[in-house]
Amino acid sequence: MKYLKITLAVVALFAFSQTYAQDIGPKLKKKFAKIDTNSDNSVSLEELTAFYEGKKTKKGHPFKADKILLKKDTNKDGKLSLEEFAAKWDKKAKAKGKGKGKKKN
Numbered sequence: 468m469k470y471l472k473i474t475l476a477v478v479a480l481f482a483f484s485q486t487y488a489q490d491i492g493p494k495l496k497k498k499f500a501k502i503d504t505n506s507d508n509s510v511s512l513e514e515l516t517a518f519y520e521g522k523k524t525k526k527g528h529p530f531k532a533d534k535i536l537l538k539k540d541t542n543k544d545g546k547l548s549l550e551e552f553a554a555k556w557d558k559k560a561k562a563k564g565k566g567k568g569k570k571k572n
Contacts, residue, residue, distance in 0.1 A: 495553050
């Protein structure tokens with residue numbers, strides 16, 4: 468019974484990760500590709516810094532690429548994968564009320 472529970476948990480985790488990977492929209496993929504200038508399917512600190520160079524937040528402060536990378540790099544490999552990058556934007560959309568499961572008033 469213990470092995471059955473473990474097997475089901477692993478299968479569910481795999482199914483969720485595959486579904487999530489497919490949910491990444493074409494706009495995010497295009498933006499990721501634009502930032503990933505060397506096309507290695509990851510965004511480094513240098514690429515992120517170059518992308519945000521000269522850009523400001525809504526409050527007028529410059530973006531801090533190193534802090535963005537540190538916060539969003541969940542596997543701590545020093546770069547952002549497409550999934551890590553997409554999670555960043557998903558959280559922003561949900562915070563603005565654009566995420567899935569938004570209740571209508």
